[in-house]
Amino acid sequence: MSSTTLSVSKISVRNLTIRYGSFTALSDVSLEIPPNQVFGIIGPANSGKTSFLNAINRMDMMRSNMQVTGSVHFNGVDVRSWRNVYALRSKIGVVFPLPVGLPLSIYDNVALSPRLRGLTDKTQIDEIVERSLRRAALWDEVKDRLTSLGSLLSGGQQQRLTIARALSQDPEVLMLDEFSIAVDPVTTMRIEDVLKELKQQMTVILVTNLVQQANRLADQTAFFLDGRCVEVGETRALFDGQVRDQRTNDYIEGRFG
Amino acid sequence: MASQLSSQTDNASAGDLRNQDWYLDKFFQSIMFLCGISAILFVLGIFIFVFKEGSGFIIHQLDWAEFFLSPKWRPTSATQATYGTFAMVAGTAAVTVISMAIALPFSFGAAIFIAEFARGKTREWLKVIIEMLAAIPSVVWGFIGLMIMNPLIIDTFDVPIGLNVLNSGIILGLMAAPIITSIAEDAFKAVPDTYREAAEALGATKWQVVYKVILPAAKNGLLSAALLGIGRAFGETMAVLMASGHALTVPTSVFDSIRALTATIAAELGETPVGSDHYQALFAIGIFLFSITFVINMTADFIVRGIKNQ
Numbered sequence: 001m002s003s004t005t006l007s008v009s010k011i012s013v014r015n016l017t018i019r020y021g022s023f024t025a026l027s028d029v030s031l032e033i034p035p036n037q038v039f040g041i042i043g044p045a046n047s048g049k050t051s052f053l054n055a056i057n058r059m060d061m062m063r064s065n066m067q068v069t070g071s072v073h074f075n076g077v078d079v080r081s082w083r084n085v086y087a088l089r090s091k092i093g094v095v096f097p098l099p100v101g102l103p104l105s106i107y108d109n110v111a112l113s114p115r116l117r118g119l120t121d122k123t124q125i126d127e128i129v130e131r132s133l134r135r136a137a138l139w140d141e142v143k144d145r146l147t148s149l150g151s152l153l154s155g156g157q158q159q160r161l162t163i164a165r166a167l168s169q170d171p172e173v174l175m176l177d178e179f180s181i182a183v184d185p186v187t188t189m190r191i192e193d194v195l196k197e198l199k200q201q202m203t204v205i206l207v208t209n210l211v212q213q214a215n216r217l218a219d220q221t222a223f224f225l226d227g228r229c230v231e232v233g234e235t236r237a238l239f240d241g242q243v244r245d246q247r248t249n250d251y252i253e254g255r256f257g
Numbered sequence: 258m259a260s261q262l263s264s265q266t267d268n269a270s271a272g273d274l275r276n277q278d279w280y281l282d283k284f285f286q287s288i289m290f291l292c293g294i295s296a297i298l299f300v301l302g303i304f305i306f307v308f309k310e311g312s313g314f315i316i317h318q319l320d321w322a323e324f325f326l327s328p329k330w331r332p333t334s335a336t337q338a339t340y341g342t343f344a345m346v347a348g349t350a351a352v353t354v355i356s357m358a359i360a361l362p363f364s365f366g367a368a369i370f371i372a373e374f375a376r377g378k379t380r381e382w383l384k385v386i387i388e389m390l391a392a393i394p395s396v397v398w399g400f401i402g403l404m405i406m407n408p409l410i411i412d413t414f415d416v417p418i419g420l421n422v423l424n425s426g427i428i429l430g431l432m433a434a435p436i437i438t439s440i441a442e443d444a445f446k447a448v449p450d451t452y453r454e455a456a457e458a459l460g461a462t463k464w465q466v467v468y469k470v471i472l473p474a475a476k477n478g479l480l481s482a483a484l485l486g487i488g489r490a491f492g493e494t495m496a497v498l499m500a501s502g503h504a505l506t507v508p509t510s511v512f513d514s515i516r517a518l519t520a521t522i523a524a525e526l527g528e529t530p531v532g533s534d535h536y537q538a539l540f541a542i543g544i545f546l547f548s549i550t551f552v553i554n555m556t557a558d559f560i561v562r563g564i565k566n567q
Contacts, residue, residue: 112469
């Protein structure tokens with residue numbers, strides 16, 4: 001879809017700085033996220049990973065004290081120049097650290113996004129719901145109780161429901177923010193398998209606190225520390241010890257953080 | 258102070274030392290306990306009193322069919338006294354319906370604006386002003402109904418009298434609105450922010466977030482807000498007495514004057530001989546009102562508790 005734009009990057013970030021009042025969450029980060037890849041972001045808590053994601057889909061608008069400078073280009077267009085941020089957000093799926101099952105039925109949770117876009121045809125919505133739930137590896141477990149409340153599912157199921165909901169809008173980019181915090185290891189593995197397949201169709205940004213998760217999934221990995229992007233590189237190279245900054249190696253090896 | 262002296266007296270009985278602090282502590286505990294249960298005592302006391310005053314009439318003389326179905330309230334007739342409350346019930350219900358038709362859209366709209374759209378100073382000021390609205394005494398509302406709304410309705414709709422269902426409905430609606438607004442706002446605030454973020458991340462506009470996510474999530478709280486508003490409208494006395502015309506008719510249009518259950522008690526109780534049939538019949542109305550508002554409030558309470566347990 002984006003082949004006609006000038007940049008080959010799906011998302012290109014230049015000199016991004018994010019402040020909350022006098023606190024600087026992210027300073028002067030520049031990086032390129034190519035399409036159809038899993039782009040991993042690792043780093044200890046408070047290193048600015050979540051703020052980085054919020055700047056991409058313009059969630060700073062919800063937080064009055066979040067100031068963003070620098071630029072984020074999505075498909076070669078500055079996200080600040082999108083007048084209709086809702087359209088921008090509908091191209092970017094988000095999965096939060098803790099699963100958010102909206103207090104609607106399982107079906108309505110997944111059907112929410114298509115309905116927001118004005119889709120009313122029942123068979124079309126049915127199709128989207130089933131496809132999204134299948135892609136999130138949840139369909140078989142919930143197909144007989146689609147009308148029961150989404151918030152009653154178990155933690156791992158709710159997280160897959162969140163992923164299904166994000167996928168229901170056919171996003172061009174899927175951003176996952178430490179999705180495995182509240183998920184058991186078996187479910188985590190299933191979701192990781194899903195992500196490996198999804199990158200054929202979309203760009204995945206995977207923020208994770210599990211270094212090995214980045215190793216398993218990410219094509220490229222960025223290491224954030226104290227609001228700075230210390231290093232970006234091919235995941236395999238980084239994990240083979242080919243680092244420019246010793247701190248990256250220390251973090252990957254678990255010597256701090 | 259005293260404890261320092263007494264603690265030095267006898268080490269052997271230190272475990273059983275009841276010094277001033279100990280007595281003070283017990284004293285305040287008992288006071289707090291009394292304050293805590295006083296609400297229960299008062300409610301129970303009022304219930305027993307009202308029931309005792311009306312019970313003789315209810316048990317021995319009350320014709321249930323007449324009480325609920327007859328529109329004729331003629332307690333002072335020497336030959337054939339009748340005690341029918343139907344006209345008053347219909348009048349009160351009509352006023353309540355009108356007041357809710359006015360109060361609910363306004364209050365929910367105001368609550369949505371305060372909770373979801375307004376920020377900073379706007380929000381704080383709005384909340385303060387709405388609370389001020391709740392503090393206006395009901396007799397002032399009645400005065401507005403009598404002196405401002407009455408001529409306004411007569412002029413606008415070209416009707417002979419402006420003290421009617423419409424007038425008291427509007428007044429009651431304005432009176433109930435602040436309460437409904439603040440409870441509804443609480444219900445919106447109880448919806449976790451993660452829901453809003455999740456919906457916004459899906460590309461929902463502010464209004465879509467409210468409509469598709471916040472309203473369904475807050476619906477129990479809104480229902481209980483509406484019920485408490487209804488309870489308020491049903492039980493209000495002075496404002497309705499002044500704005501409704503106080504005429505005993507079963508209303509067929511919003512321009513009919515009516516007489517409310519509450520207003521009947523307020524207007525007649527002072528003039529009846531204590532213990533007479535009329536006196537006891539008024540207490541029967543009191544019990545009836547008490548039961549209605551009790552049921553409404555309990556329902557609202559159970560709904561609210563349902564939210565908290567979710």
